[in-house]
Amino acid sequence: MLRIPCPLCGERDYTEFRYGGDARKRRPSHGLPDLKVWHDYVFLFDNVKGPHREFWQHVVGCRQWLVVERNTATNRVEASGLARVVLATREDATL
Amino acid sequence: MTPSRRYSAFSLARHALSNAPWPRAWRAAEPKSSYDVVIVGGGGHGLATAHYLAVNHGIRNVAVLERAYVGAGNVGRNTTIVRSNYVLDGNTQFFEYSLKLWEGLSGALNFNVMLSQRGQVILGHSPLQLDVLARKGNIMRLNGIDAELLDRGQVMRLLPYLDYSAEARFPIWGALLQRRAGTARHDAVAWGYARAADAQGADVIENCEVQGFLIRNGSVYGVETSRGRILAGRVGIAVAGHSSHVAAMAGLRLPIESHLLQAFVSEPIKPFLDHVLSFGAEFFYISQSDKGGLVFGGHIDGFNNYTQRGQFPKVQNVAESAVALIPSVSRLRLLRHWAGIQDMTPDGSPLICRTPIRNLYLNGGWCYQGFKATPASGWCFAHTIANDEEHALNRCYSLDRFARGAELDEDGVGNWTYKQ
Numbered sequence: 175m176l177r178i179p180c181p182l183c184g185e186r187d188y189t190e191f192r193y194g195g196d197a198r199k200r201r202p203s204h205g206l207p208d209l210k211v212w213h214d215y216v217f218l219f220d221n222v223k224g225p226h227r228e229f230w231q232h233v234v235g236c237r238q239w240l241v242v243e244r245n246t247a248t249n250r251v252e253a254s255g256l257a258r259v260v261l262a263t264r265e266d267a268t269l
Numbered sequence: 270m271t272p273s274r275r276y277s278a279f280s281l282a283r284h285a286l287s288n289a290p291w292p293r294a295w296r297a298a299e300p301k302s303s304y305d306v307v308i309v310g311g312g313g314h315g316l317a318t319a320h321y322l323a324v325n326h327g328i329r330n331v332a333v334l335e336r337a338y339v340g341a342g343n344v345g346r347n348t349t350i351v352r353s354n355y356v357l358d359g360n361t362q363f364f365e366y367s368l369k370l371w372e373g374l375s376g377a378l379n380f381n382v383m384l385s386q387r388g389q390v391i392l393g394h395s396p397l398q399l400d401v402l403a404r405k406g407n408i409m410r411l412n413g414i415d416a417e418l419l420d421r422g423q424v425m426r427l428l429p430y431l432d433y434s435a436e437a438r439f440p441i442w443g444a445l446l447q448r449r450a451g452t453a454r455h456d457a458v459a460w461g462y463a464r465a466a467d468a469q470g471a472d473v474i475e476n477c478e479v480q481g482f483l484i485r486n487g488s489v490y491g492v493e494t495s496r497g498r499i500l501a502g503r504v505g506i507a508v509a510g511h512s513s514h515v516a517a518m519a520g521l522r523l524p525i526e527s528h529l530l531q532a533f534v535s536e537p538i539k540p541f542l543d544h545v546l547s548f549g550a551e552f553f554y555i556s557q558s559d560k561g562g563l564v565f566g567g568h569i570d571g572f573n574n575y576t577q578r579g580q581f582p583k584v585q586n587v588a589e590s591a592v593a594l595i596p597s598v599s600r601l602r603l604l605r606h607w608a609g610i611q612d613m614t615p616d617g618s619p620l621i622c623r624t625p626i627r628n629l630y631l632n633g634g635w636c637y638q639g640f641k642a643t644p645a646s647g648w649c650f651a652h653t654i655a656n657d658e659e660h661a662l663n664r665c666y667s668l669d670r671f672a673r674g675a676e677l678d679e680d681g682v683g684n685w686t687y688k689q
Contacts, residue, residue: 175581176572189582193572193687209672216684217524217615217671221513223575246527246574 178242179254183235194229196220197241197257223247229257274468276379294460295467298474303500304332306654307492308507309479309515311335313344313455314632314639315507316462317647318654319471320378325648326655329470332501333463334494336478340459343510346609347640348532348564350545350556352389352450353414356405357677359665360618361412364638366662367645368449374644380461382453383559389450389545390419390428392594394439398549402445409447417446430541430595438593439550450545452556458643482519488627489519505630505654507646510610511575512620512633519626523633524615524671526686528569529608530637531579533587535601537561546594553590562604565591569611569637571687579608611637616670617689618677621649621663630654631668636689 176188196219202211226246231239239257244250274292284291306322308315311333322328335341351371353364375381393399399418406416420443425433431441463473474496481493482504491500508515513525542557552568567587570580584606592599614620614634619642621632632650635642649663659667665677682688 187582188572188580213672214522218522219513219524219526219573219686220517220522221526221573223511223514223527226573228572244574247576249574249576249578 176249176251178230178240178251180232180235180238180240181254181256182238183232186232186235188230190232190234191230191240192233194231194239197227197229225252294464295473298332298467298472300332300334300474300477300494300496300499301472302498303491304472305330305502306505307331307499307501307503308333308505309492310342310506310508311339311463311473311475312342312507312509313458313462313643314509314646314650315505316459316466316473317643318505318507318632318650319466319473319647320462320469321648321651322655323466323469323471325651328655331466331471332499333466333471333473334477334479334492334499335473335475338475339463339473340456342508343609343611343635343639344455344459344643346532346607347455348554348556348566349452349455349558349640350389350450350554351384351453351641352447352545353641354389354391354405354409354416354445354447354450355679356408357679359677360679361408361414363645363649363662363666364641365412365414366648367642370644370648371453371641372449374453374458374461378461378465380457380464382457382461384451384453385559386449386451387544387556388446388448389547390424391445391547392424392441392549393443393445394550395442399443402443402549406445415447415449417448419444419446428544428546430597432594432596439548452545452558455640458640462647479515480518482629484519484626487625489629503628503630503654505632505650507632507650509612509633509635509639512612512631516624516631519624519629521624521626523620523631524668525612525620525634526573527575528571528573528611528613528687529576529579530566530569530611531583531587531606531608532564532566533584533603534558534605535563535565535598536604538563538601542595548590548594550593551586551590553587553594555591555595563598563601569613569687570608573687575610577608577610579606611635613686613689615684615686615689616676616678617680617682619646619666620668621646621653622659622667623653623657624668
């Protein structure tokens with residue numbers, strides 16, 4: 175069972191969470207007319223085999239969105255943090 | 270294929286009398302320095318492509334490069350179901366063409382792929398769901414594909430072992446039956462295509478991992494492999510499960526995420542499940558293999574990964590679905606259980622197409638429908654590579670369909686790979 179460490183609730187089964195996809199993707203600014211940028215944001219994935227930074231929401235716990243670093247080749251979770259903290263302060267820093 | 274290598278009742282008798290070992294089904298080919306076409310990936314699709322390149326297009330100077338051994342990938346990790354009950358134009362015609370190729374495949378390959386057209390039943394659990402199935406059946410019949418709508422009484426006669434009690438969690442209102450659907454022997458498909466391609470001159474090279482692409486002026490001219498550099502006029506990628514990983518070596522980002530789909534086989538029991546069944550209330554499907562094991566599976570795990578190890582909650586979900594539908598299987602034990610890596614696309618449909626790099630072609634994004642597509646996929650991919658243009662059957666499976674708003678979202682769930 176994949177277990178995810180929630181900074182507020184502790185380590186829990188992944189079934190308590192909702193998966194939110196690649197956390198390194200940046201949503202284009204609202205109203206941007208360049209459709210290629212939107213296409214790439216919506217449809218293309220790096221889909222890496224290895225360390226992957228991704229969103230999870232602790233829907234049946236604290237309901238916070240997290241940024242989790244998980245290795246997609248092993249499912250080993252290396253680190254996690256609150257998304258609002260991570261994204262506001264140190265987007266690409268070590269969690 | 271030389272007459273001496275053909276499989277037949279005569280060759281069986283001759284080998285039985287001679288007591289000599291059977292010859293290899295295909296050569297252990299060494300890589301040459303260059304080929305007209307190199308196919309990356311020796312699974313069902315890649316080997317079928319090599320076969321149809323020779324048969325349909327006369328292109329025989331072909332290598333199929335397989336990282337491990339033939340049958341090691343998803344062609345040996347599926348639930349062997351073959352069907353053509355789709356709704357959207359494009360999918361309907363493509364998968365029906367595939368089923369027609371399946372129907373003649375054992376003869377065409379001189380290899381018994383053990384196609385068993387035992388029929389597939391999709392159950393409907395409400396009047397509304399039966400309406401949806403009726404629409405699907407009508408679309409199939411308008412395309413010349415067999416489909417029969419069954420009411421509850423007909424389903425009870427056909428499948429007496431389902432739960433029809435008042436306590437059934439999901440009451441059965443009827444079903445849609447495609448009699449020509451069924452199963453095939455997955456390994457035989459890989460071996461049959463490998464043997465047929467080899468007999469026509471293609472080199473099937475196992476234990477040869479592609480580690481990079483040789484690209485000059487936006488055009489590919491070969492591959493770097495674990496067994497040296499191989500030049501190629503054209504290169505096709507057919508590595509579903511790892512398409513993103515391989516395409517990234519050519520600098521491509523794809524509309525694909527890799528997800529796990531789990532499959533299960535029970536201990537063998539006497540024959541009782543004569544069809545392929547699909548539960549309408551949950552993602553669950555089941556059939557019985559020739560060895561007697563129940564072969565079944567559910568939906569993908571729900572987050573991208575490459576581990577080939579499924580998560581337990583899905584095991585529970587699938588087991589609960591099995592018992593809700595067929596109470597008599599509740600005490601069966603699992604014999605085997607595995608997870609396959611799926612290329613999941615945002616619309617649930619595959620890619621058989623050219624790429625932005627000249628002479629580089631892509632076959633992937635199979636979601637969980639790759640096995641049934643194998644013959645038509647190879648047929649169309651061979652056409653696309655030979656003519657540098659998609660065939661009418663796979664024009665809808667281009668890379669630019671998302672930018673054009675031409676998605677083929679069969680289930681209508683939106684741009685979420687993990688919901689397809």
